[in-house]
Amino acid sequence: MAGSDGRARLAVDIGGTFTDIALEVGDKLHSAKVLTTPQAPEEAVMQGVDLVLRQAGVPASALAFVIHGTTLATNAIIERKGARTALIVTEGFRDSVEMAFENRFEQYDIYIEKPKPLVPRYLRWPVKERVNAQGEALTPLDEKSVQALLPLIKKHKIESVAIGLLHAYANPAHERRVAEILRQALPDLWITLASEVCPEIREYERQSTACANAYVQPLMARYVANLEKRLKAIDLVGPLYMMMSGGGLSTVATAVKFPIRLVESGPAGGAILASRIALECGLKHVLSYDMGGTTAKICLIDDGQPQSSRSFEVDRVYRFTKGSGLPLRIPVIEMVEIGAGGGSIARVDALKRITVGPDSAGSEPGPACYDRGGTLPTVTDADVALGRIDPGLFAGGTVKLAPERSGQALAQAVGQQLNLDGPLAAFGVSEVVDENMANAARVHAIERGKDFAARALVAFGGAAPLHATRLAEKLGLDTVVVPTGAGVGSAIGFLRAPVAYEVVRSRYMRLAKLDIALVNAMLAEMQKEARDIVRAGAPDAVLHERREAYMRYVGQGHEIVVDVPVRTLTQADLATLQQAFDATYGQLYGRTIPGMEVEILTWTLSVASPTERPMPQALPPSRPTPAAHGRRKVFDAGKTDFVDYAIYLRDDLGAGARVPGPALIVEQQTTTVVSPNFDALVDGHGYIVLQRRRAA
Numbered sequence: 001m002a003g004s005d006g007r008a009r010l011a012v013d014i015g016g017t018f019t020d021i022a023l024e025v026g027d028k029l030h031s032a033k034v035l036t037t038p039q040a041p042e043e044a045v046m047q048g049v050d051l052v053l054r055q056a057g058v059p060a061s062a063l064a065f066v067i068h069g070t071t072l073a074t075n076a077i078i079e080r081k082g083a084r085t086a087l088i089v090t091e092g093f094r095d096s097v098e099m100a101f102e103n104r105f106e107q108y109d110i111y112i113e114k115p116k117p118l119v120p121r122y123l124r125w126p127v128k129e130r131v132n133a134q135g136e137a138l139t140p141l142d143e144k145s146v147q148a149l150l151p152l153i154k155k156h157k158i159e160s161v162a163i164g165l166l167h168a169y170a171n172p173a174h175e176r177r178v179a180e181i182l183r184q185a186l187p188d189l190w191i192t193l194a195s196e197v198c199p200e201i202r203e204y205e206r207q208s209t210a211c212a213n214a215y216v217q218p219l220m221a222r223y224v225a226n227l228e229k230r231l232k233a234i235d236l237v238g239p240l241y242m243m244m245s246g247g248g249l250s251t252v253a254t255a256v257k258f259p260i261r262l263v264e265s266g267p268a269g270g271a272i273l274a275s276r277i278a279l280e281c282g283l284k285h286v287l288s289y290d291m292g293g294t295t296a297k298i299c300l301i302d303d304g305q306p307q308s309s310r311s312f313e314v315d316r317v318y319r320f321t322k323g324s325g326l327p328l329r330i331p332v333i334e335m336v337e338i339g340a341g342g343g344s345i346a347r348v349d350a351l352k353r354i355t356v357g358p359d360s361a362g363s364e365p366g367p368a369c370y371d372r373g374g375t376l377p378t379v380t381d382a383d384v385a386l387g388r389i390d391p392g393l394f395a396g397g398t399v400k401l402a403p404e405r406s407g408q409a410l411a412q413a414v415g416q417q418l419n420l421d422g423p424l425a426a427f428g429v430s431e432v433v434d435e436n437m438a439n440a441a442r443v444h445a446i447e448r449g450k451d452f453a454a455r456a457l458v459a460f461g462g463a464a465p466l467h468a469t470r471l472a473e474k475l476g477l478d479t480v481v482v483p484t485g486a487g488v489g490s491a492i493g494f495l496r497a498p499v500a501y502e503v504v505r506s507r508y509m510r511l512a513k514l515d516i517a518l519v520n521a522m523l524a525e526m527q528k529e530a531r532d533i534v535r536a537g538a539p540d541a542v543l544h545e546r547r548e549a550y551m552r553y554v555g556q557g558h559e560i561v562v563d564v565p566v567r568t569l570t571q572a573d574l575a576t577l578q579q580a581f582d583a584t585y586g587q588l589y590g591r592t593i594p595g596m597e598v599e600i601l602t603w604t605l606s607v608a609s610p611t612e613r614p615m616p617q618a619l620p621p622s623r624p625t626p627a628a629h630g631r632r633k634v635f636d637a638g639k640t641d642f643v644d645y646a647i648y649l650r651d652d653l654g655a656g657a658r659v660p661g662p663a664l665i666v667e668q669q670t671t672t673v674v675s676p677n678f679d680a681l682v683d684g685h686g687y688i689v690l691q692r693r694r695a696a
Contacts, residue, residue, distance in 0.1 A: 007064035008056070011494035012048065013243075013266050014041050014070040017293025017343045017363045018462060020488035020669075021048035023056055024495055030056040031488040033462065033669045035363040035399065041072055042227045049234070060234040067494040069243035069265035072223055073216040077118065077263075077314050077326070082215035083159035083190065087119040087207065088149065088178060090166040091126040097207050106324075115326050118211045123156060125149050127165075127178065133201075133508060135171030146181045153186060160190035162214035164207035168195040169506045190217050197258055198329045201506040201601055205311070205329045212314070212328055213260040220259035224252055241499070241537060246308065246331030247272055248500025248608055251536045261330050263314055266292075266490045271299045271306040271333045273493030274458040277483050279304040280685055282616030285455045287441065288335070289471065290489065291464035293343040293380075294360040296433075298441045299335035300450050301458075304613075307448065309334040310504070310604070331502040331606070336444040340436050342380040342463040343367055346410075346429040348417040354428045356436065368409035371402040377413050379433050379463065381406035385426035387634035387642065388466050388673055393666050423635050423642070431637070434467055438474040449588065456481055460489025465672040469661075469690060470637060473677060480678070480690035487669020499537035500608035503530045511551070511577060511598040516569055523547065523569075523605060530607040538609035550602040551581050553593055559601055560584050617684040623656040632664060638676060650688070657682045661693075 013020045014036060023030040032052040037043040045068075053060060076082045089096065097117040106112050127149070128142035153161070161182060168175045172195035179191045194210035228240055242255035245264035255262060267290060274288035278301050288299040288306070300307050312332045313325030339358025343366065346356045356379060361367050365374035369384050369391075383389050384406040391401035407422050415425035445451060456479040459468035468480045485492050503526040509515065527545065534543060545566050550559035562580045565573060577600075582592045628646040636643045648659055650667035658681050659665060661674040665688060674680045678690045 008058050008062045009065060009067075009495055010049065010052070010063050011067040011269075011491040012045050012069070013269060013488070013491040013494065014045065014072065015266060015292050015294060015490075016071060016075075016360055017341065017366070019044040019048050020491040021052045022485060022488045022491035022495060023052045023058070025056055025058055028056070029485050029492070031485050031491070031669060033487060035366070038075075038362065038364060041070065042223065042230055045227065046230055046234075049231075060231070060236045063236055063238045065238040065241060066231060066236065067241045067243060067249060067497070068227070069269055069490065069494055070223075070262060071266060072262075073220055073259050074263045074314060076216045076219050077212060080118075081219075082118065083218040084123075084157055085119050085160045085162060085211060085215045086123045086125060086149075086153065086156070086158045087211055087214075088125050088127055088146075088161060088163045088165075089207070090130060091128050091145075093166055093203070094121070094124045094126050096203050097124070097211065100204055115324060117208075118215045118326070119162070123158070125152065129165060129174045131165065131167045131171050131174060133167050133170060135167065137171070137174070141174045141177055143177070143181060146178050150182075150185050153182075153189065158189070159218050160192065160214040162192045162194065162207070162210040164194035164203075164210045166203065168193075169199040169201060169206065172196075172199070190214065190221075192217060197260065199505055200329055201508065202329075205327045208327050209260060209329045212326060213258060216259050217256070220262070221256045224256055228252065239537070243269055243494050243497065244331070244500070245312070245333065246500065246502055246606075247306070247333050247497060248502075248606075249494075249497050249537060250499070250501060250533065253536070254501070254533055260328060263328065263330070264312060264332050267297045267299075267335060267337065268333045269490035269493030269497065270297065270460060271301070271335065271493070272497050273460065273483065273489050274299065275301050275304050275306050276493075276496050276614060277458050277481055277687065278456075280614045280616060281456070281481060281683070281687070281689075283456045283479075283481075285453075287452065287455045287457050287475075287477070289437075289457055289459045289464050289468060290461045291437075291459075291467060292341050292461040292490075293463070294339070294341040294362065295337050295344075295358075296340040296437050296461075296464070297335045297337045298437070298444055299333060300445060300448065302450075307334040308332070331604075336440045338436055338440050340379070340433045342383070343378050344433070345376045345378055346382065346432075347376070347413055352418060354414060354418070354432045356429060356433050368405040369401045369403060370399060371405055374405075375409060377406065377409035377429065379429060381409055382426040382429040382433075383463070383466050385410055385422060386430060387632055387645070388664070389671060390632065390647070390664075390666060393671075424640075427635055427637070427640070430467070430470075434470045434474060437467070437471055441471075441475060452476060458483070460486040462487045462670050465670045467673070469673055469675040469678050472690075472692070473675070478692040482665075482672045482688040482690070484686045485669070486672075487667065496611065498608040498611045499534050499541070500606060501530045501533040502604055502606040504602060504604045506602045507600070509600050510554070511574060511581075511600060514574055514577075514600070516571060516573075519603070520568055522603065526603070526605040527607070530605055534607045534609060541609035543607050544610055546606045548604045549577065549600050550604075551577070551598055551600050553596045554599050560588060564603070619681070620656040620684045622658055623654060625658055625660075626652045628663075629666070634662065634664065634673075636662065636676065643676075653682045653688075655682055655684050655686065
C-alpha cells in the first residue's frame with residue numbers, strides 16, 4: 001500500500017522476540033528493532049515508533065497511516081490466555097469439537113495427546129433447533145432453550161460466546177436469532193457467529209474457527225483500542241490498518257470483528273515482500289525464507305504470487321505435525337513454519353542428539369548472550385560463538401551482547417553432553433537448525449508438487465541472512481537475495497500489501513444442475529460485502545476482484561480450487577467451469593475421470609485495492625569494492641575451523657559493488673554471511689544478490 005503522495009508510512013510487526021518497525025519517507029527507509037514486551041505489547045510498539053520517528057526526524061502527525069501485524073492472537077491461543085468462552089451448539093452436537101476428525105495423526109503412539117478444545121465441555125451448551133444442509137428448518141429454534149442459558153453465562157462469568165449451529169452456513173437465521181436474544185439480555189457480551197466468521201461446510205473446522213475467534217476477540221479489541229489511544233496521544237492523524245493472514249490489509253473494525261484472521265499476519269507480510277522482490281528481480285520461481293527470533297517460515301512463490309490456502313492449524317501439540325493442532329478456516333498465505341528462530345533453545349535429548357526448538361527463549365529472558373538471565377543456549381548463541389555476529393553491532397547496538405555467556409551455555413548444555421569443544425557444539429546446533437529448515441522446505445515442496453529447480457532464495461528476518469547460504473547449499477540453490485531492511489522484512493512487506501478482503505459461502509450444487517440465478521445472486525451479495533469492507537480502507541481505488549469455486553468429483557472427500565469468471569454467469573458457463581475443473585484436476589493428478597459428475601461445495605470472492613507491479617531492472621555496472629571495515633574469525637563449515645572473513649558495512653556498498661566470499665556484510669538489524677562458496681553483488685535496488693561460484 002505504498003503511498004503516492006510522498007507522505008511518511010509506518011509499519012509495525014510484533015514478533016515473539018523482537019518488535020520490528022519500518023518507516024518509509026518518500027524513497028527513504030528507516031527501521032528499528034526493539035525487544036518485545038510480552039506483558040504489554042504496545043509498550044515495545046511505542047518505544048520502536050518513537051525511536052524510528054526520531055531517527056528520521058519526522059513527527060507522528062506526518063504519518064499517512066500505520067499498518068500493524070501482531071502475534072497476539074496466536075500467542076493467546078497457544079498460552080491459553082484468551083477470554084472465558086462458551087460455545088452454543090445444536091442439541092446433540094455438544095462434543096463435535098472434541099471428537100474432531102476422529103483420526104490419529106500419530107498412528108503408532110499409544111500415548112497420543114490430542115489438541116484440547118478452547119472451550120471445555122461444561123461450557124458447551126446445546127439449544128433445540130435443526131437445519132438441514134439445504135438450509136431448511138427441520139426443527140424451529142426453541143427460544144426458551146436459549147433463555148435458559150442466560151443464568152449460566154452469568155454464573156460462569158462468560159466474556160465471549162461462539163454460536164455454531166448445524167448447517168448455519170446454508171441458513172444463518174437461527175444463529176442470528178440466538179445472538180439477538182443474548183444481546184438484548186447481555187449487551188456487553190462478545191458474540192461470534194460461525195456463519196459469519198466461517199460460513200463453510202464441515203462442522204468441526206467451522207466451530208473450531210468460531211471458538212478461536214470468540215476466545216481472542218475481547219483481548220484483541222482491548223489491545224487495538226489501547227494502541228489507537230496511544231498513537232493518537234502522539235498526534236497520529238492517519239488511520240491504523242491491520243495486516244491479515246491472507247496478505248491483505250483491513251480496517252480496525254473488521255479486525256476486531258474477525259481477529260482470528262490476524263493469526264499469521266507477520267509471516268504474511270514477509271511473503272508479500274518476497275513476492276515483490278521476485279518481480280523486481282525478474283525471478284520466476286522463488287523460495288521465501290523468513291527466520292526471526294522464534295520461528296522460521298518457508299513459502300513457495302511462483303510468477304510473483306505466493307501459495308495460498310483456506311486452512312491453517314494453530315497450537316500443534318506434536319511440534320509441527322499436521323493434524324495435531326486446532327484447525328482454522330481462514331484465508332492464509334500457505335507456508336511451512338518450524339520452531340527454528342534465533343531464540344530457539346538447543347539441548348541434547350535422551351538419544352544423545354542435538355535438538356533445537358520448538359520452545360524459544362523469546363525476549364524475556366532471551367538468549368544467554370543477551371545477559372538478561374537466560375542460561376539455556378539458543379541459535380543466536382551458536383551464531384555468536386561461531387563468530388557470525390559482531391557483539392558491538394548487533395541490533396544496531398540497542399542490545400548489548402555478552403559472548404562469554406553463549407560459550408558457557410553451549411558448553412554446559414551441549415558440549416559436555418557430547419564431548420565437543422565450544423565451536424563444534426555451536427556448529428552442531430547451527431547444522432541441526434539448517435537441516436531442519438532444509439528438510440521442511442523439501443517436504444513442503446513435494447507435498448505441493450513443486451521442485452527447487454531454478455529457484456532463488458529470498459532471505460529476510462533478523463536471523464535468515466546468517467543462515468541463508470548454508471540453507472542454499474543444502475537445497476542446491478545457486479542464488480540468494482537479501483533485500484534492503486532484511487532484518488525488518490515482514491514490516492516492510494506490510495507497506496506493500498493491498499487493502500483486501502475475502503468472502504466465502506458454502507452452497508452444495510451438482511455442476512450439471514447448477515442454479516445460475518441462485519449463484520449469481522449469492523456472488524452479488526458476496527461482492528457487496530467484500531467491496532464495502534475494502535472501500536472503508538481504500539475509498540477511491542479501482543478494485544480488483546477474483547472468484548473461485550471449490551469443486552470435486554461426486555464421492556470424493558476433498559476439493560480443488562478452480563477460477564470462476566468475474567462476471568454474471570450464464571448457462572454456457574457450465575461448460576466453462578467443467579473445462580476449468582478438468583484442466584486443474586489434470587494438472588494436479590495427471591489425468592481426469594471421464595463420465596464422473598462434478599459438484600461444487602464452496603465459493604470464494606476476494607476484492608483488493610491495486611498494487612503497482614514492479615518491472616525488473618538491469619544489473620548495474622560493476623564498481624570497485626570499498627575497503628573492508630575490518631576482519632573477523634568465523635567458523636567455516638567446509639574446513640570445520642575458524643577462517644578470516646572480511647567485514648563490510650552494508651551502507652558502504654552502492655549499486656554494482658561486488659564482495660567476494662568469505663565475508664560478513666553487517667547492517668543495523670542483521671548480518672549477511674557470504675560463505676566461501678558464494679560471491680555477493682549489490683543490484684540496482686540495493687539488494688544483496690549472492691551467487692554460488694561455478695566449479696572450475
